[in-house]
Amino acid sequence: DGGITQSPKYLFRKEGQNVTLSCEQNLNHDAMYWYRQDPGQGLRLIYYSQIVNDFQKGDIAEGYSVSREKKESFPLTVTSAQKNPTAFYLCASSVPGLSSSGANVLTFGAGSRLTVL
C-alpha cells in the first residue's frame, strides 16, 4: 500500500541533544513537508521541498534542518538550537509542488511525538 511512514512514533530526548525524525513516502510524490503541532493548536509549516536537493524554510524553521537527497525521503533534524522542541511532528507529501497550478492535495503520515526531558 502506498503511504507515508514516519519513525519513530514516540521519542524521548534530553535537552541539548539533536534528534532526527524520519519520513519516507512511496507515493512517488514530488513535494514533501514538515509541520509542527503543539497541544490544542493548529499546524505550522517548518520546511518544505518541491524537488530533490532543494528545500525552503516555512514559518518556523529556526532550530530545525532538513535534507532531500532522495525523492522518497525527507528527514527532519531538531537541533539543540530549537528552544522548545517538545511537540507532535507531521510529515506530508503531494504530487505537484506549491508552485504548480494543479491540485496540490496533501497526504499525511501518522506523526512523531517528541518529548524533551
Add this chain to the structure above:
Amino acid sequence: GIQVEQSPPDLILQEGANSTLRCNFSDSVNNLQWFHQNPWGQLINLFYIPSGTKQNGRLSATTVATERYSLLYISSSQTTDSGVYFCLTGTASKLTFGTGTRLQVTL
C-alpha cells in the same frame, strides 16, 4: 499573510445530530482542503474543494471563494466523527492551516 479562522472552536453533539463547520479566509485562494484529525493525531484528507460543492457519504463541503469562506457539513453524526477538523487554504506559493474545530460526538 493570509488569515484562516474556523468556527466554532468547539462543538459537542449528540449522535445523530447534524452540524456545520465554517472556514473563513482573508485573501483570494485557489486551494482549499478539509482534514479530520482523529484522537491519535492522524490527519485524513476529506475534501479538496477550491470552489463549488462536493459530497462524500454523510459529509459534504461547499466553498464560495468569491466570499472567502468554506463550509463542511456533517449529517447524522457518529462517535467516530469526533476529533479536530482543519481547513487548509492558500495559493500556489503558500498554504496555511486554519485554527481548527474540535468536535465531540456523544451517545
